[in-house]
Amino acid sequence: MDGARAASRLRVVLGHLGCPSAGAVIAHPTAGAISSASFHPQFQYTLDNNVLSLEQRKFYEENGFLVIKNLVSDADIERFRNEFERLCRQEVKPAGLMLMKDVTIAKTDLAPSERVITKAQDFQEDEELFRYCTLPEILKYVECFTGPNIMAMHTMLINKPPDSGKKTSRHPLHQDLHYFPFRPSNSIVCAWTAMEHIDRNNGCLVVLPGTHKGTLKPHDYPQWEGGVNIMFHGIQDYDENNARVHLVMEKGDTVFFHPLLIHGSGQNRTQGFRKAISCHFASANCHYIDVKGTSQENIENEIVSLAEKLYGVKDGVSLKDVWRFRGRLVKGQRVNL
Numbered sequence: 001m002d003g004a005r006a007a008s009r010l011r012v013v014l015g016h017l018g019c020p021s022a023g024a025v026i027a028h029p030t031a032g033a034i035s036s037a038s039f040h041p042q043f044q045y046t047l048d049n050n051v052l053s054l055e056q057r058k059f060y061e062e063n064g065f066l067v068i069k070n071l072v073s074d075a076d077i078e079r080f081r082n083e084f085e086r087l088c089r090q091e092v093k094p095a096g097l098m099l100m101k102d103v104t105i106a107k108t109d110l111a112p113s114e115r116v117i118t119k120a121q122d123f124q125e126d127e128e129l130f131r132y133c134t135l136p137e138i139l140k141y142v143e144c145f146t147g148p149n150i151m152a153m154h155t156m157l158i159n160k161p162p163d164s165g166k167k168t169s170r171h172p173l174h175q176d177l178h179y180f181p182f183r184p185s186n187s188i189v190c191a192w193t194a195m196e197h198i199d200r201n202n203g204c205l206v207v208l209p210g211t212h213k214g215t216l217k218p219h220d221y222p223q224w225e226g227g228v229n230i231m232f233h234g235i236q237d238y239d240e241n242n243a244r245v246h247l248v249m250e251k252g253d254t255v256f257f258h259p260l261l262i263h264g265s266g267q268n269r270t271q272g273f274r275k276a277i278s279c280h281f282a283s284a285n286c287h288y289i290d291v292k293g294t295s296q297e298n299i300e301n302e303i304v305s306l307a308e309k310l311y312g313v314k315d316g317v318s319l320k321d322v323w324r325f326r327g328r329l330v331k332g333q334r335v336n337l
C-alpha cells in the first residue's frame, strides 16, 4: 500500500477512538442568546432558539430523538445516490474515504460496486456527498442542539445489504458516544436521513426512548453466531424491558438523535440495499478528552492494534489531531474541535 493511502486509512481508523464515561450531567455550555419568549430553564438537551416547537423540544428532552418528516428533497437524495454509485465504482477517490464490505464478504476480492459496499464512511472530502452536512434545512435543526458553532465530525452513507442469512446486516444496540473522544455529549447530535422508505423489513433504526438520560455503557462485540462487522460494538446489558421504537421513515425524513441514545438496526430481509445518509455534528465549543482508563479504552485498543497491524504504526499519533484533521466546520467559528 502506498504511503498516502496508508495514512488516509490510518487517519480513518484512528478516528474511531472513543472516550470516557459520560455520567455527569453538564449544563449546556453553548446556549446562545436567550429569548425571553422561549426561555425554558428546565430543558437540558435542547437550546432556546425558536426553531423547535415546545412540543418538539419536550419530545427530544424526554426521548432523545426527534423525527422531522420530509426534510431533505428527492432531488438532493437522487444526487447523493448517484454520487455513492460513483464512489463505489471508484470513479472518484476522495481523500479519507473508507468503503466497507459486509463481514461475510470482507475477505473476498469482489470488485467494489453498489452491491458490495455496505458503507461509505468519512466522505468529508467528497463535495457532492458533503453537501448533505451543509444543507440549511439540516443545520437549522442541528443548531438547536449544538448552538451556532457547528462541526461535521463523522459522515456515513449506509447501504444495508440484503441479509445473507447470517444476520450480519444487523447493527447491534449501541451508543454512538462510545466512538467519540469529545464532550459534552449534549452538544453532539446525529442527523440520519432515510434515502427511501425504511421499515422493519429492510432494517429500520430501532431506538430505546429515554436512554439518552443514562450514562455511557460498556460496549463490546455481541456474541452473534453468524459473525459481526468489525467495530460494530454493542451494549451487553441494556434493559430488556426498555420500550423499543422501530422508526418507520419515508424518503427524506430525518431523525436527529442524542449520542447516548441506545439504538441499532435490524436485518434487511428484502433484496434491496437500504440506504441512509448521516452526519454526527458537534459544537465547535466541545473539547477533546483522553479515553485511557474508561470504558472506551477497548475501542481505542482495537483501533490502535489494527493500525499497528496494517501500517506498522506505534505511538506518536495524537487522537486529538486526527479528529481535528477530520472534522469540518460547517457554520460559525472553529473554537476547540
Ligand SMILES: CC(C)CC(=O)SCCNC(=O)CCNC(=O)[C@H](O)C(C)(C)COP(=O)(O)OP(=O)(O)OC[C@H]1O[C@@H](n2cnc3c(N)ncnc32)[C@H](O)[C@@H]1OP(=O)(O)O
Pocket (backbone or CB within 6 Å): 009, 012, 013, 016, 098, 099, 100, 101, 102, 103, 104, 106, 107, 121, 154, 176, 177, 179, 228, 229, 230, 231, 232, 233, 306
Ligand atoms: C457512531 C459511529 C461511529 C458508529 C459506527 O460507525 S460503528 C462501525 C464503525 N466501523 C468502522 O468504522 C469501521 C471502519 N472501517 C475500517 O476501519 C476499514 O474499512 C477496515 C475494516 C479496516 C477495512 O479496511 P480495508 O481498507 O478495506 O482493508 P482490508 O480489506 O485489508 O481489511 C482489513 C482487515 O479487516 C477485515 N475486515 C474488513 N471488513 C470487515 C468487516 N466488515 N467485518 C470484519 N472484518 C472486516 C479484513 O478481513 C481484514 O482482516 P485481515 O485479513 O487483516 O485479518
Ligand SMILES: Nc1ncnc2c1ncn2[C@@H]1O[C@H](COP(=O)(O)OP(=O)(O)OP(=O)(O)O)[C@@H](O)[C@H]1O
Pocket (backbone or CB within 6 Å): 170, 171, 172, 173, 200, 203, 204, 206, 222, 234, 235, 244, 263, 264, 265, 266, 267
Ligand atoms: N442479541 C442482540 N444483541 C444486541 N442487539 C441485538 C440483539 N438482537 C437484536 N439486536 C438489535 O436490537 C434491535 C432491535 O431488535 P428487534 O428484534 O426489536 O427489531 P429488529 O430486529 O430490527 O426487527 P425484526 O425483529 O422485525 O427483524 C436491532 O437493532 C438489532 O440489531
Ligand SMILES: O=C(O)CCC(=O)C(=O)O
Pocket (backbone or CB within 6 Å): 156, 158, 160, 171, 176, 205, 263, 264, 265, 276
Ligand atoms: O443501520 C444504520 O443505518 C445505523 C447505523 C448506526 O447506528 C451507526 O452506524 O452508528
Ligand SMILES: [Fe+2]
Pocket (backbone or CB within 6 Å): 174, 175, 176, 263
Ligand atoms: Fe449508531
Ligand SMILES: [Mg+2]
Pocket (backbone or CB within 6 Å): 266
Ligand atoms: Mg429482531
